[in-house]
Amino acid sequence: xxxxxxxxxxxxxxxxxxxxxxxxxxxxxxxxxxxxxxxxxxxxxxxxxxxxxxxxxxxxxxxxxxxxxxxxxxxxxxxxxxxxxxxxxxxxxxxxxxxxxxxxxxxxxxxxxxxxxxxxxxxxxxxxxxxxxxxxxxxxxxxxxxxxxxxxxxxxxxxxxxxxxxxxxxxxxxxxxxxxxxxxxxxxxxxxxxxxxxxxxxxxxxxxxxxxxxxxxxxxxxxxxxxxxxxxxxxxxxxxxxxxxxxxxxxxxxxxxxxxxxxxxxxxxxxxxxxxxxxxxxxxxxxxxxxxxxxxxxxxxxxxxxxxxxxxxxxxxxxxxxxxxxxxxxxxxxxxxxxxxxxxxxxxxxxxxxxxxxxxxxxxxxxxxxxxxxxxxxxxxxxxxxxxxxxxxxxxxxxxxxxxxxxxxxxxxxxxxxxxxxxxxxxxxxxxxxxxxxxxxxxxxxxxxxxxxxxxxxxxxxxxxxxxxxxxxxxxxxxxxxxxxxxxxxxxxxxxxxxxxxxxxxxxxxxxxxxxxxxxxxxxxxxxxxxxxxxxxxxxxxxxxxxxxxxxxxxxxxxxxxxxxxxxxxxxxxxxxxxxxxxxxxxxx
Numbered sequence: 001x002x003x004x005x006x007x008x009x010x011x012x013x014x015x016x017x018x019x020x021x022x023x024x025x026x027x028x029x030x031x032x033x034x035x036x037x038x039x040x041x042x043x044x045x046x047x048x049x050x051x052x053x054x055x056x057x058x059x060x061x062x063x064x065x066x067x068x069x070x071x072x073x074x075x076x077x078x079x080x081x082x083x084x085x086x087x088x089x090x091x092x093x094x095x096x097x098x099x100x101x102x103x104x105x106x107x108x109x110x111x112x113x114x115x116x117x118x119x120x121x122x123x124x125x126x127x128x129x130x131x132x133x134x135x136x137x138x139x140x141x142x143x144x145x146x147x148x149x150x151x152x153x154x155x156x157x158x159x160x161x162x163x164x165x166x167x168x169x170x171x172x173x174x175x176x177x178x179x180x181x182x183x184x185x186x187x188x189x190x191x192x193x194x195x196x197x198x199x200x201x202x203x204x205x206x207x208x209x210x211x212x213x214x215x216x217x218x219x220x221x222x223x224x225x226x227x228x229x230x231x232x233x234x235x236x237x238x239x240x241x242x243x244x245x246x247x248x249x250x251x252x253x254x255x256x257x258x259x260x261x262x263x264x265x266x267x268x269x270x271x272x273x274x275x276x277x278x279x280x281x282x283x284x285x286x287x288x289x290x291x292x293x294x295x296x297x298x299x300x301x302x303x304x305x306x307x308x309x310x311x312x313x314x315x316x317x318x319x320x321x322x323x324x325x326x327x328x329x330x331x332x333x334x335x336x337x338x339x340x341x342x343x344x345x346x347x348x349x350x351x352x353x354x355x356x357x358x359x360x361x362x363x364x365x366x367x368x369x370x371x372x373x374x375x376x377x378x379x380x381x382x383x384x385x386x387x388x389x390x391x392x393x394x395x396x397x398x399x400x401x402x403x404x405x406x407x408x409x410x411x412x413x414x415x416x417x418x419x420x421x422x423x424x425x426x427x428x429x430x431x432x433x434x435x436x437x438x439x440x441x442x443x444x445x446x447x448x449x450x451x452x453x454x455x456x457x458x459x460x461x462x463x464x465x466x467x468x469x470x471x472x473x474x475x476x477x478x479x480x481x482x483x484x485x486x487x488x489x490x491x492x493x494x495x496x497x498x499x500x501x502x503x504x505x506x507x508x509x510x511x512x513x514x515x516x517x518x519x520x521x522x523x524x525x526x527x528x529x530x531x532x533x534x535x536x537x538x539x540x541x542x543x544x545x546x547x548x549x550x551x552x553x554x555x556x557x558x559x560x561x562x563x564x565x566x567x568x569x570x571x572x573x574x575x576x577x578x579x580x581x582x583x584x585x586x587x588x589x
Contacts, residue, residue: 010316014138017100021092028088032148035081038074040155043294045071047163047287086144093139101132104319112329113394117354121212122205127322130200131315138312145305149298156295163287166270171295174263178299181255185247185306192244193314199237206233248307256303260296267292330396333410340412340420342370342405343501343532345391350400352386360386362555364400366548370501373533375543377573378552384536386555388504391534393417404502422500426507428491430479435464436471438479439493446497454497458523460489496527503527505535540577549573 018025049067053059105128160168210217210226217226267289345368352361361383368374376384389395390402393409402409409417430438439454440446446454451471455461463486467473479487495503505524521542527533537543544563551559551566551573559571566573 010313010320013320014135014312014316017096017139018092020099021095024088024092028085028092028144029147031081031085031088032144033151035078035085036148036151036155038078038081039152040159040294041074042071042078043287043290044159044162045074046290085148089144089147090140093136093143096139097132097136100135100319101128104128104132104322107323107325110328111325112327112396113389114354115325115327120201120205120208122203122208123201124322125208126201126204127318130204131197131319134308134311134315135319137308138316142305142309142312145301149302152298153295159287160295171263171292174259177259178256182303182306185303186310189244189247189307189310192240192247193310196237196240196244197311197314197318199233199240203230203233203237206230244307256296256300260292263296264289264292330393330410332413333408336411337413337416338405338407338411339416340404340501343420344368344370344403344405345374345502345532345534346401346403346406347387348401348403350390350397350402352390352395352398354386354395360555361390364555364557366550366557366560368532368534368548370532371530372547373528373535373543373545375535375537375546375549376552377537377540377543377549377576379576381554382552383555384552385506387552388423388506388534388536391502391504392421392423419498420501421504422495422498422502423504424488424491424495424506428479428487430475430482430487430490432477433475434469434472435467435475435490438475438490439471439497441494441497443498450497451493454493455489457496457526458489458492460486460493463489492523492527501531503531503533505533507536507538540573540580551576 045067049064053064053067108124108128157168157172160171206229210230217223347364347366350361350364351359352364353359364383364387366374376387378384390397391409393414397409404412431441436448436451439451448471452461455464455471464471464473475481479490482490535543535546540563543549546563549559549561549563549566550557551571553572559566559569559573561569567577
């Protein structure tokens, strides 16, 4: 069996999305067949009028009224049925593309952070929006156009054979020529479309990066540099599209028009030569020329749609590459469904690498007992966030073991982990909605009273109640209308609303002003009470009361102990503490 080419594979997969809408498509197809039949019969009726009535100058009233009435009826029926079939096809197409977009978006939600580390956000946005839009055009315009014109061509061929067998046979011979031109166009344009789509993804990636970093761009006066880089990528995209336009300008309608004129000359010559020897039926000549024009019109439409078809195949290939990704987020292994009751966390000789080559964690071992606070300190890149990422099961553990309550981390369900491990990030993320929705965050079992209680617990209620809308105060994208401290307080309340057994803090007070920090430190003491807490700390003053401090350096634990023990050891922690204290040589022990 011949190997299936990527385009064939993409085409078959796209057609697979038609199955749930077979009934709707079949109804649209029947309407299209009736409309096409009405359209094809029109020239035959005119031929009958010319040869039977106009040429012999014979105008009986009743037959002419019937003939005219039938012609008018067919035209009205054609228009009405074309409208209905178009609505039917497009309705089915929109449903299919809606299902595909949801499938793609759902797939992205299940992929692991390893995939997002390797894939720019703008590329993903391009695949979910631009590429699916191109696929929509395949369903909306290409399929309906090809089905409609295929039926029309069949009807035209039948009518041509009815009028003149030899000329019809000549037109049939044209079919392989037209198919060859289509195949050549698809082959030549395929590479160009791939390049254009790749450049469009780069354009979206650059745009997304610029918009997300606008604060820094303006602060560092990088507007001209970014404008120049964006202009370069945009220029590359424009060149790729221009190559596509040149191919279209040569191989689509202009080439078909030349072929049409050549065939028209042959047919007119055929009738001209025949007129020297026999009488020519003017009606047959009219009908044949009319059918010839109708023959090339659907061919031209199909050639024009090859452009859209090729874009859809390239877009479909990119979308299916995303749907076929296997870099899923780590998930539960087994079906035991244990529960986290105490919150004991154990790292047992864990070694980890993001790229499979360079280890960012080396032989990490420690235990955080229920109710204890374990702080992670170290310079940037020492591995603190990697420990949190593994505990949150954002990445799989390849070497060593992580256990919670003496049960392997991968034995827990996603629901159990997310409900029992609360995460507070240094840069909190708020969603568009209102304050209450951001605290509840989809956990419908959290009541309004519990939302208020969680906000009161972290002392966020004071600023929330001063807002015009209170807990229903609208939140814009990323919480832009709130201060950094207010966003952090909302994220604290969000975490406490689920009452986790394990609390993970990634420098949770870094974005908070001094006055707010004092209030939050009080809340943190309450939050940590009775919970296992893993805290990443850059400011050592915030973790002096930790039960265990782990000092990391180049992915290894180089020191461990309490604040006082580590100061007495006079190692790396001692140096870090002195630096943060302004370089003082004396330390109160």
